[in-house]
Amino acid sequence: xxxxxxxxxxxxxxxxxxxxxxxxGIKPNEIIKLASNENxxxxxxxxxxxxKNIAHLMHxxxxxxxxxxxxxxxxxxxxxDKNFIIGAGSDxxxxxxxxxxxxxxxxxxxxxxxxxxxxSKQVGAEILKTPSSMHNLDEFLEIYKKEKPEIIFLCxxxxxxxxxxxxxxxxxxxxxxxxxxxxxxDGAYQEFAAYKDAKxxxxxxxxxxxxxxxxxxxxxxxxxxxxxxxxxxxANEEIIRNLHKLRxxxxxxxxxxxxxxxxxxxxxWVRMGIENNFKExxxxxxxxxxxxxxxxxxxxxxxxxYIPQSTEIADKLLKRGIIVRNMASxxxxxxxxxxxKPEENDKVINTLREIx
Amino acid sequence: xxxxxxxxxxxxxxxxxxxxxxxxGIKPNEIIKLASNENxxxxxxxxxxxxKNIAHLMHxxxxxxxxxxxxxxxxxxxxxDKNFIIGAGSDxxxxxxxxxxxxxxxxxxxxxxxxxxxxSKQVGAEILKTPSSMHNLDEFLEIYKKEKPEIIFLCxxxxxxxxxxxxxxxxxxxxxxxxxxxxxxDGAYQEFAAYKDAKxxxxxxxxxxxxxxxxxxxxxxxxxxxxxxxxxxxANEEIIRNLHKLRxxxxxxxxxxxxxxxxxxxxxWVRMGIENNFKExxxxxxxxxxxxxxxxxxxxxxxxxYIPQSTEIADKLLKRGIIVRNMASxxxxxxxxxxxKPEENDKVINTLREIx
Numbered sequence: 001x002x003x004x005x006x007x008x009x010x011x012x013x014x015x016x017x018x019x020x021x022x023x024x025g026i027k028p029n030e031i032i033k034l035a036s037n038e039n040x041x042x043x044x045x046x047x048x049x050x051x052k053n054i055a056h057l058m059h060x061x062x063x064x065x066x067x068x069x070x071x072x073x074x075x076x077x078x079x080x081d082k083n084f085i086i087g088a089g090s091d092x093x094x095x096x097x098x099x100x101x102x103x104x105x106x107x108x109x110x111x112x113x114x115x116x117x118x119x120s121k122q123v124g125a126e127i128l129k130t131p132s133s134m135h136n137l138d139e140f141l142e143i144y145k146k147e148k149p150e151i152i153f154l155c156x157x158x159x160x161x162x163x164x165x166x167x168x169x170x171x172x173x174x175x176x177x178x179x180x181x182x183x184x185x186d187g188a189y190q191e192f193a194a195y196k197d198a199k200x201x202x203x204x205x206x207x208x209x210x211x212x213x214x215x216x217x218x219x220x221x222x223x224x225x226x227x228x229x230x231x232x233x234x235a236n237e238e239i240i241r242n243l244h245k246l247r248x249x250x251x252x253x254x255x256x257x258x259x260x261x262x263x264x265x266x267x268x269w270v271r272m273g274i275e276n277n278f279k280e281x282x283x284x285x286x287x288x289x290x291x292x293x294x295x296x297x298x299x300x301x302x303x304x305x306y307i308p309q310s311t312e313i314a315d316k317l318l319k320r321g322i323i324v325r326n327m328a329s330x331x332x333x334x335x336x337x338x339x340x341k342p343e344e345n346d347k348v349i350n351t352l353r354e355i356x
Numbered sequence: 357x358x359x360x361x362x363x364x365x366x367x368x369x370x371x372x373x374x375x376x377x378x379x380x381g382i383k384p385n386e387i388i389k390l391a392s393n394e395n396x397x398x399x400x401x402x403x404x405x406x407x408k409n410i411a412h413l414m415h416x417x418x419x420x421x422x423x424x425x426x427x428x429x430x431x432x433x434x435x436x437d438k439n440f441i442i443g444a445g446s447d448x449x450x451x452x453x454x455x456x457x458x459x460x461x462x463x464x465x466x467x468x469x470x471x472x473x474x475x476s477k478q479v480g481a482e483i484l485k486t487p488s489s490m491h492n493l494d495e496f497l498e499i500y501k502k503e504k505p506e507i508i509f510l511c512x513x514x515x516x517x518x519x520x521x522x523x524x525x526x527x528x529x530x531x532x533x534x535x536x537x538x539x540x541x542d543g544a545y546q547e548f549a550a551y552k553d554a555k556x557x558x559x560x561x562x563x564x565x566x567x568x569x570x571x572x573x574x575x576x577x578x579x580x581x582x583x584x585x586x587x588x589x590x591a592n593e594e595i596i597r598n599l600h601k602l603r604x605x606x607x608x609x610x611x612x613x614x615x616x617x618x619x620x621x622x623x624x625w626v627r628m629g630i631e632n633n634f635k636e637x638x639x640x641x642x643x644x645x646x647x648x649x650x651x652x653x654x655x656x657x658x659x660x661x662y663i664p665q666s667t668e669i670a671d672k673l674l675k676r677g678i679i680v681r682n683m684a685s686x687x688x689x690x691x692x693x694x695x696x697k698p699e700e701n702d703k704v705i706n707t708l709r710e711i712x
Contacts, residue, residue, distance in 0.1 A: 001506070001538055001568065002456050002598035010600045018419045033416075042415040051611075052408045058615060059398040059580040060389075063374040088444060091604055099455075099478070100358050115604070122455070122602060150357070182357055212357065224415040227610030242358035244366045246478060248447055248471070253609050254583030255407075259414060 026321040034338040039224035044269035050262040090216040090231030096246040103150035162298030191222035193299035223263040228256040382677040390694040395580035400625035406618040446572040446587030452602040459506035518654030547578035549655035579619040584612040
């Protein structure tokens with residue numbers, strides 16, 4: 001009955017706090033979870049207040065046109081409503097695009113966001129990856145010319161590694177791609193990159209002036225709403241109209257819609273979180289230098305540290321209630337650590353100093 | 357680029373309150389929305405409280421195993437966790453099943469839940485419908501034998517008409533279907549039907565003892581959580597394992613998970629809503645009899661009244677701030693009205709008395 005699915009595997013998410021509580025008996029409030037790139041400061045207090053105020057309306061479906069949210073986003077990006085589609089996380093917009101194009105071949109960096117591959121395999125696509133783990137556009141171009149994939153994914157900056165292409169490199173690359181190949185530019189962490197280095201800041205209006213570009217963004221990271229599942233796609237009207245054909249009605253919750261709307265109104269809170277992120281990231285860089293560990297220069301809210309015997313170290317951290325992402329499954333002897341609050345980072349670094 | 361989608365249309369949801377506010381300038385709190393089968397009593401106060409208490413955790417992804425929720429559902433249905441998959445509404449479970457099977461042909465009642473057809477068209481399936489609008493299992497069987505569809509949908513009770521097959525009719529029908537055809541039994545409104553008439557109550561444990569049956573249920577209706585998008589699929593372990601291959605991670609929100617968990621604990625509230633539903637439905641039946649209008653005997657939280665010139669009547673209601681579903685698009689001169697709170701139903705009936 002499900003022959004089509006026989007080569008697919010079930011996705012395994014990072015260990016949730018609940019599991020560590022169950023396995024090691026550590027109290028929930030003593031656990032430090034820095035494994036899923038959640039924003040440690042959470043959403044703006046104004047967002048929390050607004051959501052509480054409409055919690056009694058959970059029986060009401062949201063306005064399925066998402067009119068107000070699209071208006072808010074249109075203002076943020078100096079575009080029009082018709083350039084937007086709302087998804088349950090930007091993941092879902094990726095799903096619409098991949099299922100809609102149903103590509104035979106897709107191209108992506110050697111190590112990049114896992115969902116590109118998962119959704120592409122669902123439609124039976126062949127997965128092409130560059131030899132380099134990080135984005136190397138010469139390699140992208142070479143494979144593109146030879147294989148003509150129908151979708152190319154650029155993760156700018158890249159999760160789970162943290163490196164980031166310059167905006168000009170992205171535009172130049174797109175110029176070289178034919179219009180019948182969709183280039184998806186995933187900007188889930190763009191707010192962080194744009195803050196750290198103006199050269200990384202993508203001009204989305206310029207990006208979507210190309211007929212074959214889809215940009216995706218999210219409220220999960222800089223806006224602190226990972227658990228609410230709200231993302232968006234931005235493209236020209238024709239691409240957006242096609243993606244809407246695959247969007248199920250009411251694909252974000254009533255409370256998620258309110259949260260996203262309010263989050264857009266408090267850019268001050270977002271800026272505070274990003275500033276603190278890079279201030280705190282410096283602690284990990286200083287620690288790595290002190291120990292002689294390599295690390296990847298990061299334009300996101302996480303950092304990859306090459307710590308020898310990472311699997312053993314990740315296990316030791318877990319038993320002490322600290323959850324990080326071990327990169328061994330990618331063939332890297334390294335840990336990916338989400339930048340937490342000051343006290344969390346201090347504890348993680350002190351623990352690492354003891355055990356590594 | 358999107359050739360595959362060229363025959364698909366964009367889904368149009370019912371008019372949201374926001375639109376009526378914009379179009380007719382009626383104040384939001386004066387609008388009566390009885391168009392989307394939302395539970396007028398909303399969720400249990402305990403659910404609202406629990407959600408407010410964790411509103412500051414919106415940055416945290418939910419436990420993606422949905423361990424606790426599956427445990428709660430397993431208890432409710434006397435089954436095991438491995439028999440469950442959680443969806444963003446039961447719609448999403450339908451999507452997993454349809455995309456996973458990728459059927460060439462699907463079979464459904466003449467008029468039934470719109471998403472069966474929408475998801476099936478996304479995978480290019482031919483849509484077969486019985487000549488009868490309501491579920492007629494003789495017709496189902498005849499078409500099944502001739503066409504051998506890979507999926508059959510039974511909506512028990514049926515949305516948007518309200519009629520309901522007996523449980524024994526469902527079991528007898530399934531016995532006659534080969535194991536390589538998936539029978540999806542959609543129980544979105546089962547709690548209402550089971551309350552009204554014990555003969556309609558499906559034994560889910562028995563249903564899923566068949567190797568080819570998927571049952572779907574939801575928190576959107578009886579549990580009053582339509583806006584939170586939580587549903588579930590129940591089947592044998594093998595079907596569930598396959599459906600999980602198509603489930604994206606974190607497919608319900610952190611607040612939705614909490615709401616569903618708490619809702620399961622307050623069955624008293626659910627029962628109150630269902631009792632009131634049928635008490636209030638009687639008012640519409642009395643009105644129909646008084647006016648000599650036909651209606652469909654309903655096992656749900658809505659009722660279809662055959663009111664002449666339904667399009668004109670629906671428009672008149674809308675201008676008075678009352679939103680119902682006009683059935684003209686189904687070729688019926690009728691309105692589908694969600695059963696509201698007592699004061700809402702009284703106002704609707706009084707208005708209908710004036711204008712019809």
